[in-house]
Amino acid sequence: MPIADFEEDSGDRQFVTALSRGLALLRFLGNGEVLGTTDLARLSGLSNATVSRLCYTLGNLNYVEYLPEVGKYRLGDACLALGYLYMANDLVSHVARPLMKELAGFSHVPVCIARRYEDKMLYTARESVEDQFSLKFEVGSRVPIERTAMGHAYLAGLDDAERQEVLDLLKSKIPDLDSFRRQIDDNVALFREKGFCIADRMWLSHIRAVAVPLRMRDTGNVVAFNCGGIADYLDPGFLMNEVGPRLADLVRKVESILEAQSPSPKTEE
Structure with a gap:
C-alpha cells in the first residue's frame, strides 16, 4: 500500500485517516502472518510510534492479538467474528x-x-x-x-x-x-x-x-x-x-x- 493512502491532507473531510491506517494494518496481517511493529511500520510507511498506538487500540478491541513470546501481532478473534457475520449475510x-x-x-x-x-x-x-x-x-x-x-x-x-x-x-x-x-x-x-x-x-x-x-x-x-x-x-x-x-x-x-x-x-x- 502506498504511503500516500495515509496522508492527512487528502482533501476529503469525510475520510478518517486514523481508521484507514488501522484497517490497513489488519490487511497486512490478513495473510496469516505474524508481524511486529517494525514490520508493520516498514510495510505501511508509518512511524513505529503510530503503529504502536494503532496496535494497542486494535488489541484492546480484540482485532489483533499480541504474542509476548515473539513480540509480534496476529489477527484477533474480532476479525473472525466479522468474517462469519459477512458469510452469514x-x-x-x-x-x-x-x-x-x-x-x-x-x-x-x-x-x-x-x-x-x-x-x-x-x-x-x-x-x-x-x-x-x-x-x-x-x-x-x-x-x-x-x-x-x-x-x-x-x-x-x-x-x-x-x-x-x-x-x-x-x-x-x-x-x-x-x-x-x-x-x-x-x-x-x-x-x-x-x-x-x-x-x-x-x-x-x-x-x-x-x-x-x-x-x-x-x-x-x-x-x-x-x-x-x-x-x-x-x-x-x-x-x-x-x-x-x-x-x-x-x-x-x-x-x-x-x-x-x-x-x-x-x-x-
Whole structure:
C-alpha cells in the first residue's frame, strides 16, 4: 500500500485517516502472518510510534492479538467474528449453493464464487464433489484478475468506464498487464456472445475453467462464478458446450431469485 493512502491532507473531510491506517494494518496481517511493529511500520510507511498506538487500540478491541513470546501481532478473534457475520449475510451464496452443488455434481469439478479484493479475486464460496481431479482452492483463496476466467468474468461484468478504471489500477501494479489485454478483450467479447468467459491453461498450465459475472442490481457490485478443474481431465468441448452454458444459466437463476426477494422500490404518494 502506498504511503500516500495515509496522508492527512487528502482533501476529503469525510475520510478518517486514523481508521484507514488501522484497517490497513489488519490487511497486512490478513495473510496469516505474524508481524511486529517494525514490520508493520516498514510495510505501511508509518512511524513505529503510530503503529504502536494503532496496535494497542486494535488489541484492546480484540482485532489483533499480541504474542509476548515473539513480540509480534496476529489477527484477533474480532476479525473472525466479522468474517462469519459477512458469510452469514452473504445472500448470493445462500441462494446459489444448491444450484452450485448440482452443477458440481454434473461437471465433477468445483463451482465457486469470488469477489474482487484489491487486485485479486477472493473466493467466498465453494461447492464440489470429492474426487482427485478437483482444484484445491478454498474459501479465502486469492487468484489474479488479469489471467483467470474468474477475473476476466469480473471485468466483463463491469461497464466500459469501470473496467478501464480497474485495468488502470492493475497496470500500476502489474508491469506485463498488456500481455493479457487481448485475452481479456476476447473474453469480454465471448461473454457478450455466449454468456461466459473461458481460460484454458492461462494462469497455471494445468487449469481450465469457465466463469460468469453477476452484477448486483441493488449495489452495482459484481461477483463472479466459476467452474473449472485439472485441464488434462476436463475436455475443452465439454467445458465450452456443456459447463459454460449451464453456469450462465445458474447465474441467471440466482439473479432472478435475488430480484424476486429484493424489496419493491417505494413509490411516492
